[in-house]
Amino acid sequence: xxxxxVDKWLWAVRIFKTRSIATDACKKNRVSINGSxxxxxxxxxxxxxxxxxxxxxxxxxxxxxxxxxxxxxxxxPEYMENITPREQYDILELQRISGFVDRAKGLGxxxxxxxxxxxxxxxxxxxxxDLFDWDEDWE
Numbered sequence: 613x614x615x616x617x618v619d620k621w622l623w624a625v626r627i628f629k630t631r632s633i634a635t636d637a638c639k640k641n642r643v644s645i646n647g648s649x650x651x652x653x654x655x656x657x658x659x660x661x662x663x664x665x666x667x668x669x670x671x672x673x674x675x676x677x678x679x680x681x682x683x684x685x686x687x688x689p690e691y692m693e694n695i696t697p698r699e700q701y702d703i704l705e706l707q708r709i710s711g712f713v714d715r716a717k718g719l720g721x722x723x724x725x726x727x728x729x730x731x732x733x734x735x736x737x738x739x740x741x742d743l744f745d746w747d748e749d750w751e
Contacts, residue, residue, distance in 0.1 A: 613678050613679075613680070614657065614678075615655035615656065615657055615678070616655060616656055616678045616679065616680060617652065617653055617654070617655060617656075618634075618638065618643060618645060618650050618651075618652065618653075618654050618655070618656050618662065619631055619634040619635045619637075619638055619643075619652040619653075620634075620680065621656050621662075621675070621678065621679070622634040622637075622643070622662070622664065623682060624679050624680065624681060624682045624683060624691070625673075625679075625683070625688050625691050625692045626682070626683075626685060626688055627664055627671070627673070634652070635652040637664065638650055638651055638652040638654075639651075639652065642664060642665040642666070643662065643663070643664055643665075644662070644663045645660050645661070645662055645663075646660055646661050647661075647663075650662075656675050656678070657675065657678075658675055658676065658677060658678060659674070659675060660674075660675045661673070661674055661675075661695070662674075662675060662692075668703055668704065668707055669696070669700040669701070669703050669704050670696075670700060671694070671696045671700070672694075672695045672696045672697070673692045673693065673694055673695065673696075674692065674693040674695050675691075675692060676690065676691055676692055676693055677690060677691045678691075679691055
């Protein structure tokens with residue numbers, strides 16, 4: 613075997629959970645071989661550098677051997693070498709630590725800390741202050 617489809621290889625070495633997800637990544641230009649965008653049917657050869665963009669980082673792998681069928685996780689190092697730069701993993705770690713800090717306003721429920729802060733804020737309001745006078749005539 614001298615060549616294998618890139619989507620099949622990415623699935624076989626467990627970069628993607630299913631082959632259809634690997635194919636979709638190729639269609640969305642998230643996969644490149646040796647620096648150029650790769651369609652799903654493009655062939656990979658031993659020695660190629662396959663880059664996969666999974667936001668927020670881009671993984672890079674060197675093809676060590678080709679295969680058609682999915683292999684167990686323990687066998688993956690025989691078929692590929694992870695050459696992703698350390699800076700990419702630092703970006704991933706930074707995002708993991710930051711948590712929901714960058715969550716856009718209005719998306720999702722408040723975190724437990726945000727809810728406690730809201731409860732504390734509402735308790736700190738002066739009791740005699742009526743923010744909305746509902747008895748007012750709106751005519």
